[in-house]
Amino acid sequence: MSLIWPATEAEVVTNASRLHAFVIAVADYPHLNGGSGPPALEPLGLTQVTTPRFTGLAIADWLLTRYQNPLCPLGSVEMLLSPNQLVPSPNGPVPATSATMANIETAFSLWKRRCGTDAGNIAWFYFCGHGVSKDAQYLLPENYGDPGVFQWRNSIDFDGLRVGMRSCAAQTQLFFVDACRETPFALLTQLNVQGNPLTSASFADSVSCSAAYYATTPGRQAYGPDNEVTYFGRALLSCLNGVAAIKKGPKWVVDTYSLGNALGQTMAQLARRHRQPLSCNPDPSGMGRINEVQGPRVIAAVSCTSEIADTVADILISQGATTLHSPPGQPKPIVEEVEAGDWTIQVSFPGNQFASAAVVRTFMPPVFEGVEVP
Amino acid sequence: MPVVFVHGVNTRKTEPGYAARLGLIDRFVQKHLAGATLGGVAINSLSPAFPYWGDLATTFAWNMASLPTGHVNALGPAINNRLRPLIAAFDDDLSNSASAKQQPLLTVAKTKTLPHAVDLISALLLETAAENQADVVADFIVVAHGYAEANPSPAWLATLTTDEQLLNRLVTEAKSSAPPGVQALGVLDNVLNPLAAAGASFKAAIQSAATSILDRSGDFASTKLLAWQRRPLNETLGRFFGDIFIYLDTRGDKAAPGPIPTLILDALDAVKNDAPANDPLIVIGHSLGGVICFDLFSYFRPELTVDLFVTVGSQVSHFEEIKRFKTSNPAIHAPQKAPTPANIKRWINIFDEVDIFSYACDQVFDRVIDFEYDTQTYVIKAHGAYFEQDRFYTRLRARIDAL
Numbered sequence: 001m002s003l004i005w006p007a008t009e010a011e012v013v014t015n016a017s018r019l020h021a022f023v024i025a026v027a028d029y030p031h032l033n034g035g036s037g038p039p040a041l042e043p044l045g046l047t048q049v050t051t052p053r054f055t056g057l058a059i060a061d062w063l064l065t066r067y068q069n070p071l072c073p074l075g076s077v078e079m080l081l082s083p084n085q086l087v088p089s090p091n092g093p094v095p096a097t098s099a100t101m102a103n104i105e106t107a108f109s110l111w112k113r114r115c116g117t118d119a120g121n122i123a124w125f126y127f128c129g130h131g132v133s134k135d136a137q138y139l140l141p142e143n144y145g146d147p148g149v150f151q152w153r154n155s156i157d158f159d160g161l162r163v164g165m166r167s168c169a170a171q172t173q174l175f176f177v178d179a180c181r182e183t184p185f186a187l188l189t190q191l192n193v194q195g196n197p198l199t200s201a202s203f204a205d206s207v208s209c210s211a212a213y214y215a216t217t218p219g220r221q222a223y224g225p226d227n228e229v230t231y232f233g234r235a236l237l238s239c240l241n242g243v244a245a246i247k248k249g250p251k252w253v254v255d256t257y258s259l260g261n262a263l264g265q266t267m268a269q270l271a272r273r274h275r276q277p278l279s280c281n282p283d284p285s286g287m288g289r290i291n292e293v294q295g296p297r298v299i300a301a302v303s304c305t306s307e308i309a310d311t312v313a314d315i316l317i318s319q320g321a322t323t324l325h326s327p328p329g330q331p332k333p334i335v336e337e338v339e340a341g342d343w344t345i346q347v348s349f350p351g352n353q354f355a356s357a358a359v360v361r362t363f364m365p366p367v368f369e370g371v372e373v374p
Numbered sequence: 375m376p377v378v379f380v381h382g383v384n385t386r387k388t389e390p391g392y393a394a395r396l397g398l399i400d401r402f403v404q405k406h407l408a409g410a411t412l413g414g415v416a417i418n419s420l421s422p423a424f425p426y427w428g429d430l431a432t433t434f435a436w437n438m439a440s441l442p443t444g445h446v447n448a449l450g451p452a453i454n455n456r457l458r459p460l461i462a463a464f465d466d467d468l469s470n471s472a473s474a475k476q477q478p479l480l481t482v483a484k485t486k487t488l489p490h491a492v493d494l495i496s497a498l499l500l501e502t503a504a505e506n507q508a509d510v511v512a513d514f515i516v517v518a519h520g521y522a523e524a525n526p527s528p529a530w531l532a533t534l535t536t537d538e539q540l541l542n543r544l545v546t547e548a549k550s551s552a553p554p555g556v557q558a559l560g561v562l563d564n565v566l567n568p569l570a571a572a573g574a575s576f577k578a579a580i581q582s583a584a585t586s587i588l589d590r591s592g593d594f595a596s597t598k599l600l601a602w603q604r605r606p607l608n609e610t611l612g613r614f615f616g617d618i619f620i621y622l623d624t625r626g627d628k629a630a631p632g633p634i635p636t637l638i639l640d641a642l643d644a645v646k647n648d649a650p651a652n653d654p655l656i657v658i659g660h661s662l663g664g665v666i667c668f669d670l671f672s673y674f675r676p677e678l679t680v681d682l683f684v685t686v687g688s689q690v691s692h693f694e695e696i697k698r699f700k701t702s703n704p705a706i707h708a709p710q711k712a713p714t715p716a717n718i719k720r721w722i723n724i725f726d727e728v729d730i731f732s733y734a735c736d737q738v739f740d741r742v743i744d745f746e747y748d749t750q751t752y753v754i755k756a757h758g759a760y761f762e763q764d765r766f767y768t769r770l771r772a773r774i775d776a777l
Contacts, residue, residue: 045563045566147535186538189574
């Protein structure tokens with residue numbers, strides 16, 4: 001079963017604006033290096049990964065529990081997960097279907113049909129798994145590389161998919177590509193590289209907002225820590241929870257453009273914190289209202305002005321009873337998602353290498369960065 | 375303990391793979407000599423110094439324009455000259471190389487052993503990888519050799535059908551002991567791109583050669599194939615003799631050492647000065663590097679104590695036979711033995727019967743230990759193959775332990 005919520009197709013609201021989500025997370029590639037099946041004739045240097053499993057569940061959980069948009073409430077969550085496992089939902093655990101190409105084609109059709117029932121719908125597409133890029137961005141399902149069939153038969157042409165979705169009535173379309181965009185040399189040697197766009201559109205089709213957010217810039221890799229949510233997934237959830245929020249009248253709102261800016265800023269701070277070559281490529285392409293939040297949140301990235309000082313600094317950040325602490329020797333900067341507002345930053349040096357300081361700063365979204373200490 | 379590696383003929387920084395080869399020697403030395411002792415003294419400093427004298431050696435005024443070119447011109451990229459000896463060796467290695475052209479690397483692994491294939495892959499990588507990939511290439515070769523030596527015929531080989539699968543599997547196995555950390559949603563290791571490029575280059579070259587060279591029967595292998603690979607062979611031989619002439623002509627004398635002796639002696643002095651007092655000195659001389667070092671130790675700097683002198687694929691005994699050293703004494707000949715200079719405390723000489731530039735020493739010199747090593751390669755390749763093979767260092771370590 002790929003429909004995680006609501007329980008049945010009949011319960012899906014199709015006569016009013018709704019967000020319909022399609023989440024694909026692939027953490028099992030039997031035909032790639034380390035897989036359990038016959039190896040692909042050209043594995044392209046791709047191997048098993050664990051992060052998509054955690055990321056897919058985190059995205060689904062956020063949609064089911066945190067997504068808030070009175071103008072376009074949640075309508076459905078379609079999810080494919082490899083390896084398949086139970087997905088928590090308001091109706092209890094639902095067994096997810098594996099993300100094979102055939103299952104993706106079927107689920108995509110159902111999702112697109114739902115999305116097409118109302119122009120006010122939001123179409124939400126999230127893919128987490130292996131990706132490669134050549135003349136287009138390709139996303140790889142579980143059974144990519146099956147040596148029994150044409151190597152590229154089981155692959156998604158994401159660029160084609162995004163264009164093809166112009167034929168869908170939903171005027172706000174959000175695509176999240178949490179996958180690599182590099183071009184392995186082995187891919188350059190391949191002829192007839194072609195993926196399945198899953199849908200098509202005509203010259204006359206268009207949508208007012210087709211926003212794509214890539215986990216990395218063209219030609220580069222996307223990353224995540226073993227057995228955890230990817231860095232892009234983390235950044236996205238922080239942004240949706242308020243880091244990307246801007247004030248619109250009485251409400252704090254995340255829209256397609258504010259999300260793009262906040263994602264880029266957040267990924268830059270995660271890159272500093274984790275010392276990884278993280279990047280991000282937002283392409284909002286139209287204004288769309290995504291989410292409402294109670295209040296703004298901020299990625300606080302606090303460190304000293306030099307690495308030498310960072311190494312010996314004891315940094316304490318506090319707001320009321322909430323404190324963040326990074327003693328000497330722990331990695332800097334501190335990068336945490338916190339509430340916006342006034343925070344006290346205390347920087348001390350137990351070894352008296354530099355003069356200690358305490359300052360009050362106002363954290364405003366999306367990012368608060370650094371203090372001039374020492 | 376300082377280790378100094380003195381390169382031989384035909385070594386130029388401008389040649390593909392120069393930096394990667396140095397990186398490879400550095401890693402292999404550190405891997406295999408760690409924990410070794412010499413005369414009861416632990417070997418502590420294992421990162422070799424590499425004095426480079428290639429810029430002082432032979433140049434060709436017409437860039438070897440005197441070499442005859444092939445008979446056929448292609449209106450497109452020709453087969454890389456530097457791959458030609460590898461292709462010829464591939465042809466020698468297999469009973470039917472033309473049929474193996476579709477998956478040449480996998481064919482070698484299956485019909486011979488995985489270490490044979492890794493030798494070939496390593497040679498390809500060193501010939502084709504870009505300079506900025508030197509570290510990743512050297513790291514991979516060290517690990518891949520270690521894996522292949524421990525698993526010469528892994529069961530998974532039978533499940534593979536393409537070269538690309540083999541290269542991917544090798545990297546996967548090499549990475550299997552890597553610590554957990556951050557995953558990329560893409561290629562598993564930086565070495566995959568240079569590996570894929572090397573594999574693709576070789577397959578394309580094999581397939582191109584197969585249509586015109588390898589699958590012709592009769593005398594082709596012994597005549598046309600030799601001509602086909604003549605240019606890279608001639609380049610090697612040309613530089614070999616050229617570098618020797620240059621050294622002999624310019625080495626100077628004790629009062630006024632020439633540029634090459636000066637450069638190497640300065641490097642030896644530098645590592646000795648940087649090392650703790652009385653720390654022993656290991657000098658590894660490859661090919662003409664061994665000859666030059668012998669000249670330095672016997673004539674230019676007899677007061678320099680060398681605790682272990684290792685000559686590899688070298689011509690020291692040949693030069694002594696023709697009395698070309700400054701200290702050579704024409705009165706000493708068979709059945710006598712020439713004396714090893716007293717400042718050389720221990721001397722191991724390593725040769726491969728297939729390496730036509732290598733010579734045995736123990737019939738010419740006293741106090742030298744000869745050690746025959748089979749690179750399992752072919753005539754031209756053997757001369758440079760020693761230092762690219764994990765098993766070479768394993769055996770060298772065993773010899774050092776036995777001293």
